[in-house]
Amino acid sequence: MLKIILASSFVIATKDSWLLTMLCLIILTTLTASQLSFDLSILNFTLVDNLSIFLMTLSVWLSSLMILGSFYIKKNKNNSGLFVAVILIMNALLLMSFSTSNMLTFYIMFEATLVPIFMLVLGWGYQPERVTASYYLLFYTLAASLPLLLSILYIDFNTCSLEFLILSASGMTSNPVLFVGVVLAFMVKMPVYFGHLWLPKAHVEAPMAGSMILAGVLLKLGGYGILRSIPVIFSDSVKYSNWLITLGLFGAISASFICIRQTDLKSLIAYSSVAHMGLVIVGLFLNKWTAWFGCVIIMIAHGLCSSALFCLVGMLYYRMGTRSMILIRSGITVMPLLSMWWFLFGAANMAAPPTPNLAGEIMIFMSSMSSSLLTALIVGVASFLAGAYNLYLFSTTQHGNKQLEMNSMSEPSTREHVTLTLHILPLLLSLFMMNVY
Numbered sequence: 116m117l118k119i120i121l122a123s124s125f126v127i128a129t130k131d132s133w134l135l136t137m138l139c140l141i142i143l144t145t146l147t148a149s150q151l152s153f154d155l156s157i158l159n160f161t162l163v164d165n166l167s168i169f170l171m172t173l174s175v176w177l178s179s180l181m182i183l184g185s186f187y188i189k190k191n192k193n194n195s196g197l198f199v200a201v202i203l204i205m206n207a208l209l210l211m212s213f214s215t216s217n218m219l220t221f222y223i224m225f226e227a228t229l230v231p232i233f234m235l236v237l238g239w240g241y242q243p244e245r246v247t248a249s250y251y252l253l254f255y256t257l258a259a260s261l262p263l264l265l266s267i268l269y270i271d272f273n274t275c276s277l278e279f280l281i282l283s284a285s286g287m288t289s290n291p292v293l294f295v296g297v298v299l300a301f302m303v304k305m306p307v308y309f310g311h312l313w314l315p316k317a318h319v320e321a322p323m324a325g326s327m328i329l330a331g332v333l334l335k336l337g338g339y340g341i342l343r344s345i346p347v348i349f350s351d352s353v354k355y356s357n358w359l360i361t362l363g364l365f366g367a368i369s370a371s372f373i374c375i376r377q378t379d380l381k382s383l384i385a386y387s388s389v390a391h392m393g394l395v396i397v398g399l400f401l402n403k404w405t406a407w408f409g410c411v412i413i414m415i416a417h418g419l420c421s422s423a424l425f426c427l428v429g430m431l432y433y434r435m436g437t438r439s440m441i442l443i444r445s446g447i448t449v450m451p452l453l454s455m456w457w458f459l460f461g462a463a464n465m466a467a468p469p470t471p472n473l474a475g476e477i478m479i480f481m482s483s484m485s486s487s488l489l490t491a492l493i494v495g496v497a498s499f500l501a502g503a504y505n506l507y508l509f510s511t512t513q514h515g516n517k518q519l520e521m522n523s524m525s526e527p528s529t530r531e532h533v534t535l536t537l538h539i540l541p542l543l544l545s546l547f548m549m550n551v552y
Contacts, residue, residue, distance in 0.1 A: 136199055140179035140206075162216030162279055166342065166411060170335055173418050174209040176541060177331045178202055181324040184426050184534045187433060188239065188322075198239060202324065205231035209332055213339065218267055218277040221343070222260075225304075225336055229256055232333060235325035236317055241432075248313075248320035255313040259303035266296030270347070283346035294351035297344050298359075304337035305392040308366025318385035319438075323429030326381065330388050331422035335414045338392070341399050342407065349402075356400040360486075363400070364493045367393030371500035375507055380428045380438040383508055384421060387464065387501070391417045394497060398479040401486055409478025415545060416471040420464045423538035427457060430531055431512075434524045440508075445517035449524050454513045456527075456535045463542060465505040466498060471545050 181202055189195040205228060212224035229252070236249040270293070271277050303310040314334075318326050345352050370390035377383035391413060398410040430453065431446075432438055447454040466472035476498050484491040527535075 140175055143175050163214050167213045169415055170213045171210050174332045177422055178206040180534055180537055181327050185324045201231045201234050216278055222267055236321045239322040240320040245320035248316040251313040252317045260300040262296035263300035266293050279343055294348050297348055301337040301340040305334055308369055311389045315382050315385040319381045326425035327422040331418040338395050338414050353402055359400040360397050363393045363396030367497040374504035378440045384424045388421055401482045403482045405478050406482035409475040412471050412475035419538050419542045420460055423460045440511045443512050444515040447513040450526050453527050457509055461505045461509045465502040
């Protein structure tokens with residue numbers, strides 16, 4: 116696994132040739148995905164199982180799609196070499212985060228990923244408000260992460276080890292303060308409702324590539340961290356699960372209603388991420404294998420869907436200079452091919468069959484039924500609301516009275532079609548790779 120991490124670092128040398136960089140990342144994706152045959156690999160301070168491999172593959176794949184979808188930066192000569200270098204550095208940090216076997220190393224990589232996304236928002240954002248958004252992103256995450264660092268030091272003092280496998284085997288006695296310290300940072304990163312205010316601001320001001328990697332991979336660091344930490348804090352996870360499940364359900368329902376009243380495309384998709392992560396929080400703290408597997412499926416599928424949706428928003432913004440749903444109307448009459456992509460990814464985002472999103476939600480629903488019928492009912496309502504706001508998104512932007520600005524819009528280029536195709540192919544292939552059905 117170290118060879119893949121080192122190779123991802125050396126790709127930075129190709130930053131001035133975008134095509135060569137994408138080719139290297141595609142080869143790296145193939146090498147990473149080939150490790151799926153291993154159930155568990157512990158070697159050279161790395162801990163790699165299928166959970167790690169799926170998220171590492173997603174990271175490398177989306178990094179290549181970020182570059183492919185951002186050719187307007189190269190066309191405008193807007194520090195394109197630095198832009199690619201920032202993406203590749205973030206990719207290397209994500210690979211190290213998902214493959215480390217040490218809790219402290221994971222924390223360091225977890226925090227280090229803030230620097231590249233901060234640079235993307237601040238350096239290539241669209242509006243002056245990007246400064247405020249980048250500070251929200253930085254301080255929300257850092258403030259929530261300080262208790263995690265103190266918790267890691269406490270664990271090291273009591274167990275003399277920070278290796279995930281050793282901590283999983285030994286376990287920890289019930290300690291509510293330790294539990295809050297470990298879980299808080301990951302839940303803000305996901306983010307949980309009430310700790311989510313940084314996310315819509317960051318998405319709205321970030322460039323297309325920043326939104327793609329933020330929604331596609333960085334939010335999954337929170338879910339991955341909780342999955343790795345649950346064996347360490349299992350007694351408290353069971354003890355306080357009802358409170359956290361309630362918080363996740365409240366967040367999923369509230370964020371869904373907020374989506375239905377949005378007029379900014381990026382803001383709507385950002386809040387939809389909060390709603391989806393609310394369901395993931397529910398699944399994580401049901402403490403059942405089926406629910407955990409469902410959470411992993413949703414994280415992978417949501418990473419591809421949300422990245423594609425932000426890519427579509429970027430294409431519209433590049434053509435019209437606005438993300439307002441009041442102005443973007445009747446897209447199906449002007450750009451029918453782009454409308455097809457909106458339909459496909461909107462359907463996937465609302466968990467329409469046969470996408471893996473549906474399988475993940477069914478697994479969480481089944482697990483919640485064995486826990487509480489009321490929980491299962493609210494999970495079902497959250498899934499219904501996901502369909503409502505995705506239909507609202509599609510019907511508002513693709514139907515209605517055409518605005519004058521829409522007449523001059525052109526169909527997507529071949530490069531843009533390839534970018535979107537490379538989002539939907541792994542989404543469908545993951546059905547077979549994860550044996551979902």
